[in-house]
Amino acid sequence: MRLLAGESYWPDESALIDDYVRLNPTRNRDLDMLPLLAFLNEDRVRSKLPDEKINPRPTFHYRLPDMRLGDPDWSLAKEWNRWVAVERLAADAARLAATCRAYLAHEGGREDWAVRTEGLEVA
Structure with missing residues (x-):
């Protein structure tokens, strides 16, 4: 493999x-x-x-995960911003390569990686 x-x-x-x-x-x-x-x-x-x-x-x-259209407190903004982050990362070859290296070096599970990367600047 x-x-x-x-x-x-x-x-x-x-x-x-x-x-x-x-x-x-x-x-x-x-x-x-x-x-x-x-x-x-x-x-x-x-x-x-x-x-x-x-x-x-x-x-x-x-x-779009967890869409709660009937909930007045729910917003599409979080999911939209997540997609924007993916698009920005894909468009930045140097940052994408650095993120790949960091992920490959990461020793925790998926949840640990999510916590590590949550809230990172999406510049």
Whole structure:
């Protein structure tokens, strides 16, 4: 099994699809790349996930978690700001590389990483 390692991981399309499906064999993610990957190579994705309901399209599928539209105290702002943070990180190659290195060096669990990164400046 190939390890996925930070800056040295630059797969071609087929390897990216294979790795993504192997590590994320579900649509139950905040940011679901399966619609995009199926748009790029539907046969490859469906051969690995034949029973998943995936509509191929040239876009990411971002699910807004915990939407409480009937709650007057709920706001879309937190989720929108989270998405903006992802977009800004993706657009800043140096910061993305530094974040990848920090994550790979991190020894705690996912929850520990979330606590560590919560509230970081989204410059």
